[in-house]
Amino acid sequence: MINYLPPELTYSVSHAFINAGIVRVPGVKLEFPVELGKLRIKNPIGLGAGIDKDGLLVGSIANSGVGFVTIGSVTLRPRLGNPKPRIVKYPHLKAMVNAMGLPSRGFMDFMSRINNIIKVIGKFNVSLVVSLAGFSIEEFLIMLNRLRNFGIHAVEINISSPTYHGSWISDPKYLSELLNALEDFDTLFFIKMPLGVGLDFYKWIAHEAEKHGYGLTIANTLPVSEPRISVGYGGLSGYPIYPLVKALIRRVRAWxxxxxxxxxxxxxxGWQVIELLRSGANLVAVVTAFAYEGPFVFNRLLREFVSLSVRF
Ligand SMILES: Cc1cc2nc3c(=O)[nH]c(=O)nc-3n(C[C@H](O)[C@H](O)[C@H](O)COP(=O)(O)O)c2cc1C
Known part of the structure; x- marks a missing residue:
């Protein structure tokens, strides 16, 4: 029912409920650890970027069975994002289109809470990914320098938000300068891939990430036009993009x-979690499913995943 209310209203009300502790998910004991180099993640199911943009919810969802949480995308300076309406939901398709426009309280605001965030995720043994969005290489570097030594488990580099209007993707020279610059940091990086671009770009970025030892997050939303959104376009997420994501993971592994x-x-x-892992993913995240179902989604996915994994 809540999913038929105006989407931004649902978004703000559910954030307020989760934050106030009104929505409480019973603690989950199931563990299904994944090893990524030195990092041990208690289970492969996590929250993707876009729900907890400023790190305000993580404390309330850390005990929901989630294996890892992605905070962000955080931008260096505070941003309001696009004017509303900026989300359109398609509940019958389990999908939505958004053009939030990378709203963020800004990096300094996030950093003012980082010690508490690290404490709470440590308490529940949840891994932390911070997604950074930047409009220049310098912006990324300023944030990465400040993040050094905080023990963040991984950093996701968002080069694929529809808000960039393709700038990082259409300028591989500048993008490769950014990828080179990341070498200076002893961090596990995930480069967030776009949807809807040509095979040449995918091949190139997979090759670059391999060369530098970075991971890939596959994928961001699919850019589409949507006249009901203030800016007339947005990124499609949810069920309809699942086949594209699965195919792209397979392709990247085949390369x-x-x-x-x-x-x-x-x-x-849960069967999709298994399918993506079998296609070559190491971890699986959700965003639109969280938007529809709230933090209960992790508990359900984990139970489905574990019971199916045991049967296969
Ligand atoms: C409301 C909303 C906001 C999002 N914000 C971000 C963001 O700030 N940074 C980012 O990298 N991806 C963002 N995304 C993309 C998601 O992280 C994810 O890549 C995409 O939605 C596909 O996953 P899903 O089908 O599970 O939603 C956002 C998605 C939605 C629906």
């Missing part, structure tokens, strides 16, 4: 990419 992969896009069921 020989050996680094870690976070698969996300349209996952609503």
């Amino acid at each position: 020989g990419f050996r680094g870690p992969v976070i698969g996300l896009g349209g996952v609503f069921h």
